[in-house]
Amino acid sequence: MKEEAKPARKKIEATSLMNRIMADYFLDLNQASASGSRKVAWCTSVGPAELLRAMGFAVHFPENHAAMLGATRLATDLIPEANAIGYSPDICSYLTSDLGAYLKGFTPLAKAYPGIAAVPKPDVLVYNTNQCRDVQDWFAWYARELGVPCIGITSPKNVNEVTDAHVDDVTRQLEALVPVLEEITGAPLDLARLKEVVALSRDCTELWKEVLETATAVPAPLTFFDGTIHMGPAVVLRGTPQAVEYYRVLLAELEQRKATREAAVAGEQFRIYWDGMPVWGRLRPHSELFAGLRANVVASTYCSSWIFPSFDAEEPLRSMAKAYLELFIVRSDAYKERYLADMTKKFRIDGIVYHDAKTCPYNSNSRYGMPQRLEAETGLPYLVISGDLNDMRCVSDEQTKTNVEAFIEQLEEGK
Amino acid sequence: MSKPVFVGLDIGASRTKVAVMDADGALIGYAVKKSGTDFGRTASACLDISLKMAGATRSHVERAVATGYGRANVPFVTKTSKTEIGCLARGCSHYFPGALSIIDIGGQDNKIVKLDAAGRRSSFKMNRKCAAGTGAFLEEMAGRLDIPLEEMNDLARQSEEMVKLGSYCTVFSGTEVLESIRHGKKVSDIVKGIFYSVIKRVLEMDSLTDRVVMTGGVVAHNPYLVRMTEELIGREVLLPKLPQLAGAVGAALYARAGEAAAVSQPLLRRVK
Numbered sequence: 032m033k034e035e036a037k038p039a040r041k042k043i044e045a046t047s048l049m050n051r052i053m054a055d056y057f058l059d060l061n062q063a064s065a066s067g068s069r070k071v072a073w074c075t076s077v078g079p080a081e082l083l084r085a086m087g088f089a090v091h092f093p094e095n096h097a098a099m100l101g102a103t104r105l106a107t108d109l110i111p112e113a114n115a116i117g118y119s120p121d122i123c124s125y126l127t128s129d130l131g132a133y134l135k136g137f138t139p140l141a142k143a144y145p146g147i148a149a150v151p152k153p154d155v156l157v158y159n160t161n162q163c164r165d166v167q168d169w170f171a172w173y174a175r176e177l178g179v180p181c182i183g184i185t186s187p188k189n190v191n192e193v194t195d196a197h198v199d200d201v202t203r204q205l206e207a208l209v210p211v212l213e214e215i216t217g218a219p220l221d222l223a224r225l226k227e228v229v230a231l232s233r234d235c236t237e238l239w240k241e242v243l244e245t246a247t248a249v250p251a252p253l254t255f256f257d258g259t260i261h262m263g264p265a266v267v268l269r270g271t272p273q274a275v276e277y278y279r280v281l282l283a284e285l286e287q288r289k290a291t292r293e294a295a296v297a298g299e300q301f302r303i304y305w306d307g308m309p310v311w312g313r314l315r316p317h318s319e320l321f322a323g324l325r326a327n328v329v330a331s332t333y334c335s336s337w338i339f340p341s342f343d344a345e346e347p348l349r350s351m352a353k354a355y356l357e358l359f360i361v362r363s364d365a366y367k368e369r370y371l372a373d374m375t376k377k378f379r380i381d382g383i384v385y386h387d388a389k390t391c392p393y394n395s396n397s398r399y400g401m402p403q404r405l406e407a408e409t410g411l412p413y414l415v416i417s418g419d420l421n422d423m424r425c426v427s428d429e430q431t432k433t434n435v436e437a438f439i440e441q442l443e444e445g446k
Numbered sequence: 447m448s449k450p451v452f453v454g455l456d457i458g459a460s461r462t463k464v465a466v467m468d469a470d471g472a473l474i475g476y477a478v479k480k481s482g483t484d485f486g487r488t489a490s491a492c493l494d495i496s497l498k499m500a501g502a503t504r505s506h507v508e509r510a511v512a513t514g515y516g517r518a519n520v521p522f523v524t525k526t527s528k529t530e531i532g533c534l535a536r537g538c539s540h541y542f543p544g545a546l547s548i549i550d551i552g553g554q555d556n557k558i559v560k561l562d563a564a565g566r567r568s569s570f571k572m573n574r575k576c577a578a579g580t581g582a583f584l585e586e587m588a589g590r591l592d593i594p595l596e597e598m599n600d601l602a603r604q605s606e607e608m609v610k611l612g613s614y615c616t617v618f619s620g621t622e623v624l625e626s627i628r629h630g631k632k633v634s635d636i637v638k639g640i641f642y643s644v645i646k647r648v649l650e651m652d653s654l655t656d657r658v659v660m661t662g663g664v665v666a667h668n669p670y671l672v673r674m675t676e677e678l679i680g681r682e683v684l685l686p687k688l689p690q691l692a693g694a695v696g697a698a699l700y701a702r703a704g705e706a707a708a709v710s711q712p713l714l715r716r717v718k
Contacts (some may be wrong), residue, residue, distance in 0.1 A: 406569075417574045429515060430555070434572060437531035441567045 041288075041295050043257055045281040052273045053263050057144050063089035064151030070216055073153045073173070075166045076266050077336070078355045079184065079205060081232050081347070083157060084270040085225035086216050091151050092267050093169065097125035099139045100132055101311025101421035109135060110422055118172075123165035124390040124421035130172060155215050157208065158183035161361045163393040182211050186356065191363045193356045201352035226344040228270040229351065233342035238278035239265045240338045245285040246329040247378050250294030251302070252285045254327055256318035257295065258334035259309045265337040300325035301442050304375050306332045307386030308394045308420040313428070320432060324439040330378040332359055332371070333394070360393055364401055371401075372409055382442050383413040384435070389425040412445065414438040450508035451475075451500060453493065453709075454697025455523065456530060457485050457516030460553020460581055461663055464492035465694035466500040467702055471540070475500030476691050478663075485516035490717050509701040510709050513693055515554070522714045528700055530693045531559055531570045537696030538659045539565035541686045547654040549675070549683075550692070551644065551664035553581035558652040571652045578614045579647025581664045586616055587640045590623045591633055598637050599668040605638035614647060641671045645678055659684045661692035 063069040072088035074080050076095065083090050100106040106124060109131030114120050116134070118127050132138060133150075140147045156170040156179060167183060174181035184204045187197050209220050239262065246253045261281060268274035288295075303321065305328045310317060321328055336359055343350035355361075359370060375383065383405070385397035392398065402413040416434055419425035449468060456463040458481060466475035477495035482488050489512070497503060512520040517527040528536075530550075538548045539561055548559040556579050559570040573579060588595045609631050611622045619640075626636050644664070658679065660672055666689040676683050686692050 412569065415571075430572060430574075433515075433529050433531070437529040437570055440529060440532045441570065444566045 041252075041293060041297075043253075043261065043281070043284065045277070045284050046260075048280055049261060049263060049277060052268065052277055054144055055273070056268055057140055057147060060089045060091055060151050061140075061144070061147045070154040071151045072212075073156045073170065075158045075162065075170075075183075077161060077358060078159050079157060079208065079351060081228050081270050081342075081351055082205065082208065082212070082220075082225065085228040086212050086220055087218070088155075088212075088216070089151065090267070091153065093129050094125055094166075095263070095267050096132075096138070096140070096150060097129040097421060098311055100128045101125075102314060103139045104312045104423065105132075105137075105139065106312065106421035107423045109137065110424075120390070120422065120424075122390060123163065123169070124419055126165050126169040127390075128421045129169065133173075133176075153177065153179050155179060155212065156181040156183075157212075159186055159355060160184065161186035161188075161355050161358060163360075163391075180211065180215070182208055184208070184355070186361060188361060189363045190356060190361050191366060193353060197356050198349060198353045201356055202349045205348050205352055222347070225347045229342050229347040230344035231272060231275055232270040232339065233344065235265055235269050235274040235278060236337060236339045236342065238275060238282055240335075240340075242278055242282050242285060243330070243334055243338075244377075245282070245289050246295075248289045248292075249302070249379060250292060250296070250299035251327050251329040252288035252293055252295050254295045254318065254322075254329070255305045255331045255334060256309075256314055256328065258331065259314065262334055262337055269337070294327070296322045296325065296327040298325045299327045301327070301381045301439060302379055303328045304330050304371070304378065304380045304383045305386065306371065306383060306396050308333060308388045308391050310386065310418045310426060311420055312423045313418075313426060313431075316428070317431075320435055324436065326439050328384070330374055330380065332374075332396075335374070336360065364396075364399055367396060368401060368405055368408070371405055375409060375411055380411060382438060383411055384438070385413060385415045387415050387417050389417070389419045390422055391420055394420075412438070412441060449502075449506065451497070451502045451506045452698050452702040453496075453507050453510040454533065454694040454699070454701060455489050455493070455510060455512045455514075455517075455520055456533065456691075456694040456697060457481060457489055457512060457514040457519060458530070458552055458554070458663075458693075459515045461690070462488045462492050462514075462516070463691050463694040464489065464496045465691050465698040466496045466502065467695070467698040468500075469702070471699065471702060473688075473691070473695060473698075475502070476688065476694065478690055481516060485519035486521055486717070489516070489520045504714050505711065507709050507714060509704070511697040511701040511705070513697045521717050522709050528697060528705075531557060531572075532567070533693040533696030533700065534661060535559050535561055535565070535567050535696065536699050537692040537694070538661065538686065540695065540699055541692075542657065542659055542684050545655055545657060547652075547658050548692075549648055549654075549658060549660045549665075551580065551648060551660070551662040553663055556580055556648050556651065556662075558648070558654070560652070560655060569652070573647070573651060576615070578616050578619070579644045581662075583616050583619070583644060583647075584640065584664060586620060587623060587637075590620050591627075591636065593633065593637075596667065598640070599670050601634045601637040602641045602668075602674075603670045604634040605632070607632075607635050608642060609635045609639035611639050611643045614643075619643060638674075641668070641674055644671065645675050649678065654679060656681075657684060659686070661686060661689045663690045666690035
């Protein structure tokens with residue numbers, strides 16, 4: 032029998048350091064844009080940020096901006112602005128909320144960081160369709176609106192095994208970006224600097240992996256909901272010493288917690304895997320919902336998507352190509368199922384929650400029979416919840432609550 | 447105090463159902479009312495009706511469990527609640543022990559709950575936010591056809607040539623119904639098509655195991671819909687004696703099994 036418990040979650044001390052370095056990042060970006068001291072590139076979240084950073088660009092990530100719009104629960108009011116100019120409510124709500132914010136002349140950065148009035152104006156837009164086609168359409172809109180070049184990588188999708196042919200393809204595409212970017216910066220690519228950035232990115236993602244893997248401990252010192260916040264530096268500061276330093280601090284804190292068996296969710300009884308996007312506008316309620324049921328969402332596909340084990344400073348461009356191709360989202364269902372089976376074993380998972388995000392088919396893995404196949408293979412019960420990353424019109428709180436509570440009841444009965 | 451009773455309150459989005467059970471697990475009282483806008487008051491009214499039927503008073507209530515959308519709105523059981531999925535499973539397992547697939551068609555949502563041989567839940571599915579295939583869909587369509595909801599069952603039974611509705615969107619289905627009216631289709635044939643649409647929406651939620659039970663208000667009031675389901679799935683559908691009460695019975699069984707704190711008698715007396 033479920034007693035309605037007061038959620039007990041443990042605060043992470045390193046958060047204040049993260050907030051400082053994130054503030055420095057946004058202020059530096061703003062300064063670069065306002066003063067013209069450095070060229071500004073907009074980049075998709077999983078690359079090719081390393082190349083841009085090595086070439087001296089200040090890098091803005093529209094997906095990070097869109098997630099902020101979601102987390103601050105402003106996206107739903109902004110999305111209709113984009114719908115009204117022909118961008119359907121059925122397409123990526125990151126795209127529509129970010130366009131909506133631009134159309135309304137709004138950014139949450141202005142409220143969070145005094146001195147910032149708008150997102151930095153780009154000199155170039157650089158995408159990688161390894162995640163989805165929407166990023167290309169998103170950047171193309173800005174290219175037309177702002178009159179700036181839009182270049183990128185058109186990635187293979189649904190890849191079973193990443194082959195040399197795939198890597199050759201993306202490497203060639205990365206190489207083709209270089210002269211265009213050199214023309215914008217007015218300086219040649221410094222290979223030594225690229226190697227340095229790739230090495231830093233590798234360090235960052237390895238530390239991030241270790242951070243996430245502290246949650247293999249029982250009880251786990253970290254939740255998925257913490258992870259969605261603390262992955263910020265791995266997204267926007269990958270390739271910098273600040274990100275590496277931050278994850279050293281965070282890892283030390285979590286290792287300490289692990290050693291003293293300090294649980295992120297007091298009285299952890301159930302360990303859940305989350306597949307799909309977070310529901311940004313419901314991060315806290317969802318965190319409290321699970322914690323109140325003594326359930327910790329200890330691992331996720333989403334947070335693990337910023338782990339790039341193939342980055343290699345000795346082969347910077349080729350290893351970037353490989354790393355970007357090896358991502359979960361780029362892969363076939365056969366690969367994804369193997370990955371999920373391994374992850375659920377590693378993190379000692381009791382059940383899987385799939386978030387079927389209305390506007391994000393690429394991150395919704397419940398639409399082609401995967402939950403049923405994986406349940407048959409692993410015996411792990413699953414739950415599919417309908418929702419969205421940013422468009423809260425697609426979210427039913429009561430249905431989510433009932434579904435999650437009933438799922439935990441089911442796990443309880445099965446124990 | 448004379449013999450104690452155990453109460454299950456299923457506060458659904460559309461209807462509130464209350465079941466009163468004795469210590470032997472026999473259903474001795476029940477009530478169903480429209481949930482309305484004051485869930486607590488409706489629950490209280492249903493409680494009194496069902497207690498009266500059971501020949502008991504509030505002072506006989508030993509434990510109570512609330513379930514359904516309004517489960518947090520019942521003042522005397524707010525600390526202990528179960529989801530309607532859990533209660534449905536418990537209620538149906540009580541009537542039909544063994545492996546089961548439960549199809550529940552409620553006012554606002556549908557569920558398919560699967561139980562293993564031991565009566566434990568092995569999976570469940572709820573409809574998405576869309577109301578297609580629910581009681582709300584039937585209410586909307588009855589409105590379009592300008593017929594009372596309670597006449598739908600008999601009308602569907604009279605159908606000779608069912609009109610098939612293609613869309614799974616309630617709004618689009620409404621347009622299809624209007625189109626059928628314009629084309630001079632018989633109301634009975636349209637109603638059967640509406641029933642068929644409800645069944646199809648539910649069956650596409652999940653696969654079914656061998657034994658199938660149907661519950662919920664739509665099922666309770668529309669036996670012809672159950673017959674259509676049997677024809678469609680090619681096997682007999684089991685029905686509890688009171689299909690709409692299955693969740694409330696499950697909640698009462700939880701209360702009887704001691705999986706709830708004792709109700710606060712002073713609070714219970716105060717609640718109107």
